[in-house]
Amino acid sequence: MKFQFSGHDSFICKHFWLKKGYDFIEQAGSFNDESAVVDLGVGKNMVTSISYWMKAFGIIDSSNKITDIGHYLFNNRAGKDPYIENIGTVWLLHYFLVKTEKASLYSLFFNEFCRERHEFTKDQLAKFITKKAEEEHKISANTIQGDIAVFLRSYLTGDFKSSKADLEDEFSNLLRDLELIESYQVENSDGRNIEWYRVQNIKRTDLPASIVLYSILDNVAYGKSIPFRELLTGYNSPGAIFALNEEGLYQKIEDITNTHKNIIYKETAGVRELQIKGNINKEEILNGYYQN
Secondary structure, eight states, X not given: OOOOOOOSTTOOOBTTHHHHHHHHHXXXXXXXXXXXXXXXXXXXXXXXXXXXXXXXXXXXXXXXXBOHHHHHHHOTXXXXXXXXXXXXXXXXXXXXXXXXXXXXXXXXXXXXIHHHOSEEOHHHHHHHHHHHHTTTOOOOHHHHHHHHHHHHHHHOOOOSOSOHHHHHHHHHBSSGGGOOOEEEEEEOTTSOEEEEEEOOOBOOTTSOHHHHHHHHHXXXXXXXXXXXXXXXXXXXXXHHHTTBOHHHHHHHHHHHHHHOTTEEEEEETTEEEEEEOSOOOHHHHHHHHHHO
């Protein structure tokens, strides 16, 4: 897929935007209509941003048609979590944000950049993204810096010393509760404090095993036997997308195999793999999560 940067107009995705955008499209609204500003109750730039995030999270497709996962989550009558009250829904949306690649930075970061380093500065991330982008075409430094700024704000918890607008971002930020990225400062040789960022691969106790299993079943690259190493470090793997360490992934797999008798984890002669017997409906896996 062609790399895509910008489109968010410097706005992070606010907690209520996806539901608001879903209802708008469901009522035959168009993001291109002048009336969208009134109908959505936001500024013109925010209309553009809502449209962008709806596509980035896979809630609508490139033709502005609502997707299956959009209806599944946000439908007014049958939606499983229309107001995003479950942490599992936030993890699921994070998965789709990385998987859809409509916002290329997110996939490049979790699938590729984090293979090289887990601690980084903005400049280091910018150099990596610039190099990847230039495989297709030259892109302006300002565009990449703007994308990185929104990316970091999407996951970071603020310091509560910022402006009123920043505090509003802090409390309406859709992805902040995942705690995937943290910041800290390091003093350089000139005595200046440099902002650094860290992604820690940990157990992720708040990540439901059902969401991990859904991501495995949804990955078209996987067959019926999947090596543990592929699940830990492969492209769009649960280990990569959810920043799981080896122990954390093993615990999720243990939860999965304890719940589903037709899913088996085997270790034979040093080879570890997950085996899926028969066909498992991934939507039923989600149904099981939301029924609990």
